[in-house]
Amino acid sequence: MLGEKYVLVIEDNTEVQHAIKLIFDFMGEQVVVLNFNQWKSQQQDLAQQAEDISVIVFGGTGTRSATEACHIEQEGLVVKSRFGATAIMTMGVDYEERLALLDDSIKRRVLTQLPYPFTYSQLVNALHRAQRFNQAYANASQAPSQRPVHLFRSLVGTSKEIQATRQVMAQVADTDVTVLIEGESGTGKEVMARNLHYHSPRRDGPFVPVNCGAIPAELLESELFGHEKGAFTGAISARAGRFEMAEGGTLFLDEIGDMPLHMQVKILRVLQEKTFERVGGNKTFTTNVRIIAATHRHLEGMIAEGGFREDLYYRLNVFPIVAPSLKERAEDVPLLINELVSRLESEQRGSVRFNSAAILSLCKYAWPGNVRELANLVERMAIMHPFGVVGVQDLPEKYRHQDSDVEDDIEMEIEHIAASPAVVSMSDRALLPEGGIDLKEYITGLEQNLIKQALDDSGGVVARAAERLTIRRTTLVEKMRKYGMSR
Known part of the structure; x- marks a missing residue:
């Protein structure tokens, strides 16, 4: 999700440090975990690597409060000058009082507060916010798109x-x-x-x-x-x-x-x-x-x-x-959403992402207001969930036509990992049930589940999902066609 960039976590509690490291390793993301003393002593070196840091997460579950880390004037942390383009998050405790101490330039970079322990959706949402923040910051210095305004917005689609x-x-x-x-x-x-x-x-x-x-x-x-x-x-x-x-x-x-x-x-x-x-x-x-x-x-x-x-x-x-009405070409909804989000980003009016369950739910909606209604919804979600990931539960009631059971299952899985001393590795042995199993059916189901997870983690981008599965993109496309899976 974050590519070559890594997450920097500042936390004193060693148990929390260990759990955070396990979770990020499981997700395939790079993470560096430091305590507050290490953060203070290594600031100059870290500032030289600021472009490689996707987000700084200040924890508050240890013996020291995140106020000491976030407050610019105290302890000479100079977050503003040394990490001026880096997204910031807090974790573990309420941050309203701490946020009030910061100046506006820092407040705008505090993307969210992660509770601890957190769910899978909360973590993915936070990381997507960081990803979109970084992309928006990079695009701000680039020349605006030369494509004529409103020229192709509703003509996108493959239907x-x-x-x-x-x-x-x-x-x-x-x-x-x-x-x-x-x-x-x-x-x-x-x-x-x-x-x-x-x-x-x-x-x-x-x-x-x-x-x-x-x-x-x-x-x-x-x-x-x-x-x-x-x-x-x-x-x-x-x-x-x-x-x-x-x-x-x-x-x-x-x-x-x-x-x-x-x-x-x-x-x-x-x-x-x-x-x-x-x-x-x-x-x-x-x-x-x-x-x-x-x-x-x-x-x-x-x-x-x-x-x-x-x-x-x-x-x-x-x-x-x-x-044609949007109801007649519901399969174009995902592409239209991408186009509308790209338009928001090019106009520097924010960004947002929809997970696969939310997109499937929107595809089942009748859209009496057609593309104009979809554009209004995307803009509304970008305001309510800036740089975030919208799930079915985040959509207005009338757009919820899909259960979020899949998301809940993944959340339970990640919560179990956070509470366990270790995660399952490739070398672990699978246990054969006493009554035996249908091996072909079991392998097929396992392959489908892993492909779905890779697509969800990659935001529906097939090329990135193929990289996570270490297979060629064309191979993944064939498997998706075989199993009747969509992005």
């Missing part, structure tokens, strides 16, 4: 639905054909429109979005076509409309189904004649824009009810594209 959508978009992107995008709210219709614009010959021109349902009917004409000075009360100067702003580019008419009927007639004329006049003026303007419209309504049903003009519908519906 057949989103692949078909991308293929259809590729066919029409480099043309000037009018496109009508239909789909539920939150499916990313504007994202699709921006993609069509970005991959068209008009990419260097403006992309101008207009939400037809958000502008009052009496102001919509002025908003789209502009107005002349004195055209109505409050028109103290001439103003260009959205068609003029989008000249040479793309005009995106979002929620076209909410447009009033009298405006539908005017839009139809612009589409047919490529000309318009400002409100209160008589000068004719010629327009050169590409129209992309979108709606969550069923326009054919509105036509039957008289709520939408049939002639405008066929003018807009030259090339229809349907935005």
Whole structure:
């Protein structure tokens, strides 16, 4: 999880030192355990290795309190100056009083308090926080991503639905054909429109979005076509409309189904004649824009009810594209989560991770708000669990569609290890039950369990899991396919 970096634990209690060492060895993480006197005497040498330290854990279960270690002014520990980019945790006792003694720069680096004894999930959560803190700190000094904002967010995925959508978009992107995008709210219709614009010959021109349902009917004409000075009360100067702003580019008419009927007639004329006049003026303007419209309504049903003009519908519906709902492509949820988290990190708005049980639970949710709802959830979890690992129990109630029994089993296992004098090693002998066992079934189950543990420990990254199992990545992929396992 932490790669080449190691955890530095400062603790006086020798029994706690021993247990901590065993647990980290079991997890395959590097750890150095010192008492407080060793910490003081070796500070200068440790400061030279600060880049190799992932997190400093100050314990409070021994004879000395962590206050003496954390407080900058006392004992000359100078955590701030020598370990300015290192994450900090406390362990064993309440740290609120100690935290109050520190300045703000140190408070921001105290990621969490670990109780003692702690559970497996608590430890993994703490280590993931440290990992994300280190990555965020490293990214802060790098140039921001040059990828256009909001360009690919909801188009990520491998499902057949989103692949078909991308293929259809590729066919029409480099043309000037009018496109009508239909789909539920939150499916990313504007994202699709921006993609069509970005991959068209008009990419260097403006992309101008207009939400037809958000502008009052009496102001919509002025908003789209502009107005002349004195055209109505409050028109103290001439103003260009959205068609003029989008000249040479793309005009995106979002929620076209909410447009009033009298405006539908005017839009139809612009589409047919490529000309318009400002409100209160008589000068004719010629327009050169590409129209992309979108709606969550069923326009054919509105036509039957008289709520939408049939002639405008066929003018807009030259090339229809349907935005698939997230419920239809639930297998894309993990990839979308990764994309949304990456976006948070690139914008330096924090980070968060979801364990496998939480992701499986989210895949079973219906997502009435689609990708927008998922984006809101990821951002909410990043605020509530900064740089942490979200489990099923951390999700809001309506998103819990998966039991966390697997996590509980692992927690019981790690708690047993912490209470034992040693951990099981590769050289230990397995005991054969008196009644015998089905060897093939036993080995298959053992292999599946170890693969699952490796994937969980690696955050679902197959390459890292393969390293932990000392096998090739392709071999692990074949075994996962064999057992029907997902990341």
